[in-house]
Amino acid sequence: MKRPSKYISAAICCLAAVAGAATSIPANAHGIWFAQRAKQIALIYGVGADDLDAVSRLDKITSIEGFDAEGQAVATSLRAAGAIPVVDSDEPVSVIAAAMDYGMWTKDAAGRWHNKGKDEVEGAIEVSEHNFKYAVHLNALDAKVPVIASQTLQIVPVGAIPESKGAPLMVKALYKGKPVPGVQILTEYVTDPDETPALTASDGTTTIRLRNQGLNVVVGILITGSDKPAKYDRMEERATLSFVLPHLPE
Numbered sequence: 001m002k003r004p005s006k007y008i009s010a011a012i013c014c015l016a017a018v019a020g021a022a023t024s025i026p027a028n029a030h031g032i033w034f035a036q037r038a039k040q041i042a043l044i045y046g047v048g049a050d051d052l053d054a055v056s057r058l059d060k061i062t063s064i065e066g067f068d069a070e071g072q073a074v075a076t077s078l079r080a081a082g083a084i085p086v087v088d089s090d091e092p093v094s095v096i097a098a099a100m101d102y103g104m105w106t107k108d109a110a111g112r113w114h115n116k117g118k119d120e121v122e123g124a125i126e127v128s129e130h131n132f133k134y135a136v137h138l139n140a141l142d143a144k145v146p147v148i149a150s151q152t153l154q155i156v157p158v159g160a161i162p163e164s165k166g167a168p169l170m171v172k173a174l175y176k177g178k179p180v181p182g183v184q185i186l187t188e189y190v191t192d193p194d195e196t197p198a199l200t201a202s203d204g205t206t207t208i209r210l211r212n213q214g215l216n217v218v219v220g221i222l223i224t225g226s227d228k229p230a231k232y233d234r235m236e237e238r239a240t241l242s243f244v245l246p247h248l249p250e
Helices: 004-011 015-020 054-058
Strands: 031-037 041-045 050-052 061-067 077-081 084-088 094-109 125-138 152-160 168-176 183-185 205-207 214-223 234-244
Touching: 015 234, 031 084, 031 094, 031 214, 031 234, 054 061, 054 077, 054 084, 054 094, 054 183, 077 168, 125 152, 152 214, 152 234, 168 214, 168 234
Parallel strands: 125 234
Antiparallel strands: 031 041, 041 050, 041 084, 061 094, 077 084, 094 125, 152 168, 168 205, 183 214, 214 234
8 A cells, every 4th residue: 555655745735625625525425434244344335324335345355354452453254244344353353444546537528437558548638547445443432543554645534532412533644654644534434425525634633523432433534746747647545534422322
């Protein structure tokens, strides 16, 4: 997943332009996140309420990692269980992370998407990009969240996560482990994927309000320049941070 460090400075230089073009980035593009399914933690691929076939996309997963409450690595894997991939671990896991290389995608002038570089698509090109998707899930709200090398873009909570919806939460965007400004932050990807995003400040942070007394999926989106301009014009990094606020006892 690592790409040459020279692209870090290029990405930061273009963030002002990215922020100005925030509305041009499709808010409905797909991402990955973790959610509970039948008492198991499952990897979801989709957007909003669309829960698409993640099992058929397992070959695009480049890493799956688990960590205990102190941020130490725990052996973790994904297993296809019918229609969904679920997390397997022999030890308690407090933080789960996955990374996906979704490949090159080019949109032609007619609006058709092709899973190819722009050099392989005939005619006028509207968009050509390389997509990377990341997910971090907190199985415990008080777990220590490490900086995870496989997460080129990572969204981390700053301080403790409140247990009530509507409460403020500061989050920080990290690009290759360093705070980055201009990242678009969507507060709730499952129930409101079309919301107007906030942008992270110069220290990589922004403050959101928790939307759900249950599953929350926060998303960060960063567009950078291309490392292969003959193939695609830009790279999109899309990262989620998911966690569950507890409901009242039954």
